[in-house]
Amino acid sequence: MIMKYKRLLVWFRNDLRLHDHAALFSAVEKAEEVIPVYCFDPRQFDSLSIGQKKTAGFRAQFLLESVLNLQDNLKSLGSNLIISSGLPENVIPILAKKYKVDAVYFTEEVTSEEKSVEAALEHSLYKDRIGTEAFWQSTLFHIDDLPFPVSQTPEVFTQFRKECEKLSKVRKTYPQPKKINTPDLSNDLHFKLPSWMQVEKVTDDRAAIKFEGGESAGMHRLKTYFWERDQLKIYKETRNGLLGEDYSSKFSAWLSLGCLSPRYIYEEVKLYEKERKKNQSTYWLIFELIWRDYFRFIAKKHGNNVFKLSGIKNYVDNWVRNEKLFQKWAEGNTGIPFIDANMRELNATGFMSNRGRQNVASFLVNDLNIDWRWGAEYFESLLIDYDVCSNWGNWMYVAGVGNDPRENRYFNILKQANNYDRKGAYIRHWIPELAEIPGFDIHQPFDLSTKELKEFGVSLGSTYPHPMVKLPKSFL
Ligand SMILES: Cc1cc2nc3c(=O)[nH]c(=O)nc-3n(C[C@H](O)[C@H](O)[C@H](O)COP(=O)(O)OP(=O)(O)OC[C@H]3O[C@@H](n4cnc5c(N)ncnc54)[C@H](O)[C@@H]3O)c2cc1C
Missing domain, CATH: 3.40.50.620 (HUPs)
Known part of the structure; x- marks a missing residue:
């Protein structure tokens, strides 16, 4: 050569x-x-x-x-x-x-x-x-293989996905080099962690997963989740979970730093489909990776608008910037257990499930009416899997300034809690001070009598906050 x-x-x-x-x-x-x-x-x-x-x-x-x-x-x-x-x-x-x-x-x-x-x-x-x-x-579909110029990226996800699936192909992965010739670098190998970079290891045993950075750990996670624990075939049913390592892939952190390539994941899904099982779940993981692509191409198409209050829809609601309310949300002290448990998980571990993210984001923008960019910034700071396009794109979407054709992105928090944590196990995991409250009641301590609260060792306003807002209960 x-x-x-x-x-x-x-x-x-x-x-x-x-x-x-x-x-x-x-x-x-x-x-x-x-x-x-x-x-x-x-x-x-x-x-x-x-x-x-x-x-x-x-x-x-x-x-x-x-x-x-x-x-x-x-x-x-x-x-x-x-x-x-x-x-x-x-x-x-x-x-x-x-x-x-x-x-x-x-x-x-x-x-x-x-x-x-x-x-x-x-x-x-x-x-x-x-x-x-x-x-x-960084994407599943290469930019040059899109069936449209980036400037014409469809605004609606379903259209984007369908066109890509029909008219584009995922390229094969590049093989890893077998050997790399490098000159002597020894004069430049004395790295010292700069003072402005403060690192902190997650030590909370309640963490859904102990993330370890790097390609080796990312590969190991894929091997465990797909091949050893055989979880891919039930991904679609478990993906909205809240507790534990395997309700979803947890690939996001490795994807965000490129430790895992989405095309490699795609090839492994195809292999799994051939060797183990092909079903809606195996497809659904690819479906989610296409969401990731979508937010990247939308960010490229719309430039800095994705960071603006009016988003890419150019729609301005009268958002408030109330630091006190925001702080309560950020600390997980809203008095709404489903929101607080999720925010406490984020603060303690740098991770939150997709279900949790949607709920806390909706609560901030719809129930508290706070500038959605504050929420996006908070996530930017804390998420281990922070990805500029996925984060800001999803926040825009929840805030109603993205491309969602469905007008109302309001999440009914109690309904969500009822669907995804009916027995309250997630709340018990993250808010021990409420743990004695049985069943679904743990999601609404504010509805218990003083006598009941006393019996469960809860004192609203003292051991756990009063709710910041009155939530709709229309679903019950
Ligand atoms: C307000 C909000 C902010 C978010 N911020 C981020 C972020 O900064 N970084 C990030 O990677 N994801 C973000 N997401 C998307 C999603 O919540 C996470 O990708 C997912 O929870 C990560 O867990 P997982 O890898 O186990 O996901 P899985 O369910 O196993 O999904 C597999 C992969 O698909 C991709 N994916 C899944 N859902 C989405 C989605 N809605 N948007 C884009 N990609 C998706 C991710 O790369 C994920 O790793 C955000 C969602 C919301 C609602």
């Missing part, structure tokens, strides 16, 4: 893996030597408008683990990873010049902050006559 380049630098971002990695695969094919680099960006740890850090401790820990795992996996192929910190648009050109690389390869992102880093990097490298190549690789 004729090598085109002497040396290429691969800048890793939200693509922390070796399997199905277009940029890495291409670099290994085209160059005699490859220099893998990761750079922690301080802007990812700045404060958000609500005062929280953009990346709180749990996700920072998951990110660190993912980067270190990538380094280990690269080492096993004879390579290594330079781990650095600072602005990538400054750090990468310095390394590119130092190691005299011909070009820098990276995965392109879609939203403005990430795009401006790419632009600044390209500009800086261009001045030094170093080329760049951006690769698309």
